[in-house]
Amino acid sequence: MGEVLNISLIWSAIRLSTPLILAATGGLFSERAGIINIALEGLMLAGAFTAAAVTYATGSAWIGLLAGIAAGLALSSVHAVASIRFRADQVVTGTAINILMAGIPGFLSGALFLSSGSTPQIPKEHLMPWAPIIMAFAAVPLSWYVLYRTPFGLRLRAVGENPEAADAAGVRVARIRYAGVLLSGAFAAIGGAYLSIGQSSLFTRNMTSGRGFIALAALIFGKWRPVQTMLACLFFGLTEAVTIRMQGVVKLPSGEDIPVQFIQIVPYVLTIVVLAGFIGQSRPPRALGRPYQKEQ
Amino acid sequence: MRLVRELVFPAIAVLAAFLVGGVFILAIGENPLQTYRLLIGSALWWPDGIGYTLFLATPLIFTGLAVAVAFRAGLLNIGAEGQLYVAAFATAWVGIVFANLPGVVLVPMCCAAAVLAGGLWGAIPGVLKARFGSHEVINTIMLNFVAVALVSYFTQYHYRTPGDPIMETAPIGASAHIPRMARLIPGFPERIPLNVSFLLALLCCALVYFFLWHTKWGYELRATGSNPAAAEYGGIAIRKQIVIAMTISGALAGMVGINEVLGYRYRYYDGFSDSYGFTGIAVALLGRNHPVGVIFAALLFAILTRGGVPVDAFTQHVTKDIVQILQGTIILFVAAEALFREGARRWVKF
Numbered sequence: 001m002g003e004v005l006n007i008s009l010i011w012s013a014i015r016l017s018t019p020l021i022l023a024a025t026g027g028l029f030s031e032r033a034g035i036i037n038i039a040l041e042g043l044m045l046a047g048a049f050t051a052a053a054v055t056y057a058t059g060s061a062w063i064g065l066l067a068g069i070a071a072g073l074a075l076s077s078v079h080a081v082a083s084i085r086f087r088a089d090q091v092v093t094g095t096a097i098n099i100l101m102a103g104i105p106g107f108l109s110g111a112l113f114l115s116s117g118s119t120p121q122i123p124k125e126h127l128m129p130w131a132p133i134i135m136a137f138a139a140v141p142l143s144w145y146v147l148y149r150t151p152f153g154l155r156l157r158a159v160g161e162n163p164e165a166a167d168a169a170g171v172r173v174a175r176i177r178y179a180g181v182l183l184s185g186a187f188a189a190i191g192g193a194y195l196s197i198g199q200s201s202l203f204t205r206n207m208t209s210g211r212g213f214i215a216l217a218a219l220i221f222g223k224w225r226p227v228q229t230m231l232a233c234l235f236f237g238l239t240e241a242v243t244i245r246m247q248g249v250v251k252l253p254s255g256e257d258i259p260v261q262f263i264q265i266v267p268y269v270l271t272i273v274v275l276a277g278f279i280g281q282s283r284p285p286r287a288l289g290r291p292y293q294k295e296q
Numbered sequence: 297m298r299l300v301r302e303l304v305f306p307a308i309a310v311l312a313a314f315l316v317g318g319v320f321i322l323a324i325g326e327n328p329l330q331t332y333r334l335l336i337g338s339a340l341w342w343p344d345g346i347g348y349t350l351f352l353a354t355p356l357i358f359t360g361l362a363v364a365v366a367f368r369a370g371l372l373n374i375g376a377e378g379q380l381y382v383a384a385f386a387t388a389w390v391g392i393v394f395a396n397l398p399g400v401v402l403v404p405m406c407c408a409a410a411v412l413a414g415g416l417w418g419a420i421p422g423v424l425k426a427r428f429g430s431h432e433v434i435n436t437i438m439l440n441f442v443a444v445a446l447v448s449y450f451t452q453y454h455y456r457t458p459g460d461p462i463m464e465t466a467p468i469g470a471s472a473h474i475p476r477m478a479r480l481i482p483g484f485p486e487r488i489p490l491n492v493s494f495l496l497a498l499l500c501c502a503l504v505y506f507f508l509w510h511t512k513w514g515y516e517l518r519a520t521g522s523n524p525a526a527a528e529y530g531g532i533a534i535r536k537q538i539v540i541a542m543t544i545s546g547a548l549a550g551m552v553g554i555n556e557v558l559g560y561r562y563r564y565y566d567g568f569s570d571s572y573g574f575t576g577i578a579v580a581l582l583g584r585n586h587p588v589g590v591i592f593a594a595l596l597f598a599i600l601t602r603g604g605v606p607v608d609a610f611t612q613h614v615t616k617d618i619v620q621i622l623q624g625t626i627i628l629f630v631a632a633e634a635l636f637r638e639g640a641r642r643w644v645k646f
Contacts, residue, residue, distance in 0.1 A: 088631035091372050091433050095577055096627035103620025110615035111324035213437055261449035268438040275430035
């Protein structure tokens with residue numbers, strides 16, 4: 001067990017939880033405003049692909065990151081317009097965006113790079129290994145402050161809990177909800193960008209491999225609160241780090257490998273358990289998923 | 297007016313999606329019309345195009361029906377993907393363990409395994425919702441990941457042929473194979489995996505239709521979906537309805553295992569599903585959660601999937617990813633139908 005648990009494990013847990021924290025923080029703004037965001041996966045892919053492609057083209061990770069954020073904002077605005085303006089089912093819209101983003105990166109990289117879904121390798125000196133980690137851990141206290149100590153945060157929580165009352169108090173419900181969804185697009189895109197231009201050096205097909213959903217799980221596990229959500233992300237990052245370490249190192253007494261599948265399912269099973277109320281209640285924002293129509 | 301809503305809006309959504317897809321194709325300097333002609337034309341060629349299209353439509357009819365039944369009860373089953381994986385594995389497991397039984401016994405046993413395993417995996421989020429009120433969307437998403445991990449564990453550690461580099465189980469007993477269409481249609485090539493489970497899918501559409509609109513249970517299920525408060529007031533036990541609906545939904549999704557294991561690969565192949573469960577959401581939505589609509593929507597998505605292959609091979613830059621772009625856009629437009637309704641009101645004033 002000694003080879004598995006040490007400082008470098010914690011470090012790798014921090015790196016693995018960075019994209020989760022960014023995406024979950026994004027999801028927090030959207031869901032606290034009452035808009036379900038299962039599109040986090042697709043938004044991360046948008047950020048990851050755009051950031052890698054633009055960093056490759058310009059040689060600047062910062063321009064790449066900004067382009068990734070722009071892509072996240074554009075894609076999340078589709079989710080926002082469909083679910084706020086046209087009152088579409090938010091889960092369905094989110095699913096549509098995920099399916100869309102399973103296609104767009106491959107489609108574009110086929111045309112731009114003549115590849116079957118990945119961008120070319122980016123030189124090491126153009127990568128961004130640190131900044132997104134700092135952003136992720138700065139985003140947590142910042143979003144706590146915004147959510148609980150600013151008028152915007154108060155309004156955001158109000159439209160997620162009781163849009164009718166917020167409206168009666170003069171809050172522009174739709175506008176606040178747009179802001180929440182767009183913030184989720186920006187944060188999730190940074191999380192995705194970290195995968196392609198931070199952790200690795202190119203975009204590969206479906207490189208998020210379910211991290212958007214793990215971020216969603218962390219958001220629920222963290223009860224839609226910034227600090228708890230970050231802790232959940234760290235925990236899920238740690239399980240991933242342990243999974244990677246254990247492959248081929250730790251053996252069962254019988255001499256066989258410990259099946260990684262059993263560690264992989266930990267975040268998902270925990271989410272189900274928490275949602276059922278076995279470990280404390282996790283209560284979603286009251287108006288989550290409910291379109292709001294101003295009374296005429 | 298109702299018929300307009302049921303037919304015209306989905307048609308507009310599909311056309312709008314093709315327009316958006318066309319913009320994507322134009323943007324990379326290719327000809328959208330040529331691409332679409334290739335996409336659709338190649339899927340309707342006899343016998344290969346049509347054969348493969350119907351083969352691909354089979355799992356989509358099952359998952360589309362699965363999502364539609366849950367939707368009629370007011371539930372969104374994002375978990376068809378996990379349900380069909382568990383079911384396909386269970387189907388193969390029965391086919392392997394009881395390989396020596398004669399087909400008359402073994403085929404029904406395998407089919408029962410598919411239905412039961414899928415139904416059970418679907419029932420879990422149903423029970424969780426009925427008992428604890430936890431949202432089925434989150435639970436089905438989580439259970440998808442759990443299902444994939446579990447079946448890949450059993451495949452990798454317990455049922456793989458030793459030395460096989462591919463993640464697949466040993467083959468099922470030959471008596472568990474179900475006939476391919478080549479046996480029923482003279483001159484239809486044996487290599488096309490279209491099999492009798494396509495007919496089973498059509499039969500399920502008829503059964504679901506009969507169940508939903510001509511039985512008391514179906515009425516109660518739909519009442520739960522359209523107005524749970526009124527249904528409860530009218531004496532319907534809505535918690536029970538939630539569990540029933542999710543079980544039926546999971547069982548329908550599970551039948552994908554029959555097509556895959558008994559009719560096509562004759563073993564469980566890890567990661568076989570081409571997102572059938574998620575495409576099922578699109579199928580149900582586009583088909584307006586009606587069995588007849590599901591058939592047509594499944595055929596459309598099967599045509600797109602089948603046509604994506606030659607598009608990939610015979611155009612310079614368009615890859616089969618265009619299919620997912622079209623599919624995602626169709627769902628968006630169907631979901632945001634208010635867009636067209638407002639547009640229609642502005643232009644036609646009805």
